[in-house]
Amino acid sequence: MPDWPHAPLHxxxxxxxxFITAGTLHRQRxxxxxxxxxxxxxxxxxxxxxxxxxxxxxxxxxxHYHLVVSTDDGAKLHHMLSRFHSESAIAANRIDRAVGxxxxxxxxxTKLTYERSWLARLRYTHENAVHHxxxxxxxxxxxCSAGVFERTAPSAFVETVSRFPINRVxxxxxx
Numbered sequence: 001m002p003d004w005p006h007a008p009l010h011x012x013x014x015x016x017x018x019f020i021t022a023g024t025l026h027r028q029r030x031x032x033x034x035x036x037x038x039x040x041x042x043x044x045x046x047x048x049x050x051x052x053x054x055x056x057x058x059x060x061x062x063x064h065y066h067l068v069v070s071t072d073d074g075a076k077l078h079h080m081l082s083r084f085h086s087e088s089a090i091a092a093n094r095i096d097r098a099v100g101x102x103x104x105x106x107x108x109x110t111k112l113t114y115e116r117s118w119l120a121r122l123r124y125t126h127e128n129a130v131h132h133x134x135x136x137x138x139x140x141x142x143x144c145s146a147g148v149f150e151r152t153a154p155s156a157f158v159e160t161v162s163r164f165p166i167n168r169v170x171x172x173x174x175x
Contacts, residue, residue, distance in 0.1 A: 014074050014111075017056065019121045020067040020081065021171060022107035029062035030092050030103055037143045039091045040065075043084055051080035057125035060143040061132065066125045066171070068118070081107065119164045122149075124171060126161070 024030050031037050040060050048055045048069070053076055057068040071077040089103035112118045126149060129141035138146035150158055 015072045016074070017068065017070045017112045017118055018074075018077060019110045019112055019117075019125075019171075020069060020107055021064065021109075022081075022085070023064040023105050025102050025105040027063050030096070031060070032062045033095075035095060036062075036092055039095070040088050041143050043088045043091065047080045047084040047087070051076045051083070053077050053080045055145070057122050057145045057149070058143075059125050059128040059141070059145070061128075061134075066128055068112070068121050068125055116164075119161055120166050120169045121171075123161050123164045124166045124169045127166065 031040050037060055041058075044055070044058060044060070044065075044067075047053075052072065054070045055067065056070055057066075059066045069077060069080075071080075085104045085107075089101075092103055093099055093101050110117075110121075112121060126138050126144065126146035128138075129135050129144050129146070130138050135141045138144060139150050140147070149161075153161075
């Protein structure tokens with residue numbers, strides 16, 4: 001079967017580390033309230049655990065998100081994302097009393113095969129709230145892994161990631 005040319009192609013056919021970016025339909029700011037973002041984060045954690053996917057970094061916003069996720073089976077990641085999108089859309093629509101509203105539009109994924117790509121995307125994801133001018137320090141944004149990373153990762157690794165250049169990372173992030 002030929003690839004569908006009108007949407008990003010998703011090939012979760014093997015284990016590995018993936019960088020995922022997803023956006024809402026028409027870039028709508030749906031997850032604007034604390035309750036929305038808390039529910040979104042809770043559902044992300046629940047689905048990652050349920051599908052044996054390890055979240056290495058995450059950043060959740062009103063109209064998009066970024067993830068760095070590792071999995072021992074690409075099919076598990078595909079199922080995790082499907083359930084996460086479905087359940088988070090239902091939850092947001094319940095909160096907003098917007099039954100049937102389409103929430104998520106598309107997502108893009110990249111399998112990270114080089115250590116430098118992985119390190120750059122870890123930092124990019126951690127620093128995304130600063131990039132969008134939501135906070136001055138990434139660890140202060142509650143729906144991001146930066147604070148957890150700073151508190152729990154070995155200090156030498158935190159230092160390595162924090163110094164890693166991200167100016168060449170090409171991510172669709174026009175939100």
